[in-house]
Amino acid sequence: MPIISVEHLHKRYGDTVAVADVSFSVEAGEIFGILGPNGAGKTTTVECVTGLRTPDGGELRVLGLDPVADRARVHERVGVQLQESELPEKLRVGEALDLYASFYSDPADPAQLLDLLGLADKRRARWKQLSGGQKQRLSIALALIGKPEIAVLDELTTGLDPASRREAWALIRAIRDEGVTIVLVTHFMEEAERLCDRVAVIDGGRVVATDTPAGLAEGLGQPTLEDAFLALTRPELAAL
Numbered sequence: 001m002p003i004i005s006v007e008h009l010h011k012r013y014g015d016t017v018a019v020a021d022v023s024f025s026v027e028a029g030e031i032f033g034i035l036g037p038n039g040a041g042k043t044t045t046v047e048c049v050t051g052l053r054t055p056d057g058g059e060l061r062v063l064g065l066d067p068v069a070d071r072a073r074v075h076e077r078v079g080v081q082l083q084e085s086e087l088p089e090k091l092r093v094g095e096a097l098d099l100y101a102s103f104y105s106d107p108a109d110p111a112q113l114l115d116l117l118g119l120a121d122k123r124r125a126r127w128k129q130l131s132g133g134q135k136q137r138l139s140i141a142l143a144l145i146g147k148p149e150i151a152v153l154d155e156l157t158t159g160l161d162p163a164s165r166r167e168a169w170a171l172i173r174a175i176r177d178e179g180v181t182i183v184l185v186t187h188f189m190e191e192a193e194r195l196c197d198r199v200a201v202i203d204g205g206r207v208v209a210t211d212t213p214a215g216l217a218e219g220l221g222q223p224t225l226e227d228a229f230l231a232l233t234r235p236e237l238a239a240l
């Protein structure tokens with residue numbers, strides 16, 4: 001049974017349809033990528049999956065639970081790193097972890113998380129003093145403090161330099177090796193190729209393809225995942 005099941009998800013904001021018809025499933029232990037151009041509905045999709053938004057239609061199950069009716073239970077078992085994670089400038093790293101740990105009945109050890117993510121020497125540092133890569137690592141720590149079975153990471157490496165991005169990839173692999181299923185929202189094709197077991201491509205609020213990165217490229221007769229992505233979402237650019 002899939003650990004996440006999404007069938008015909010629909011979400012609109014007034015007259016704007018953000019998600020028209022999205023269906024996919026995620027197996028336990030996967031790194032599952034969600035790809036798509038800006039405005040395709042990626043973030044809205046994962047916000048519905050994690051219970052942060054209420055869908056207007058469709059059937060969703062996360063760990064066998066309804067993300068809306070069972071929102072509190074889902075939040076106990078699913079960690080989320082949102083696309084734009086901001087904390088008060090003067091909040092210290094250790095204080096943020098202790099605060100988030102207080103939300104859970106059996107949280108992870110904050111000190112161990114800081115060691116895992118290379119932030120042990122930043123425990124007393126304030127949010128405003130952290131580099132972009134350190135802020136992303138802290139966001140991951142906050143997503144993991146509840147010892148989740150699933151971690152949803154939305155545009156984790158946006159804005160990072162190449163070295164920091166590679167460090168983040170290593171952390172994602174390490175988290176999966178600890179038994180956590182990863183849902184990774186990204187628009188970096190290299191990131192998806194290197195990390196994801198399978199990917200779903202969303203365009204215009206609909207899933208237009210689901211496969212392994214290599215399978216997607218091969219099925220469309222393209223040399224790389226990036227070429228396959230363009231063939232699906234921007235065919236006028238695919239031949240350039």
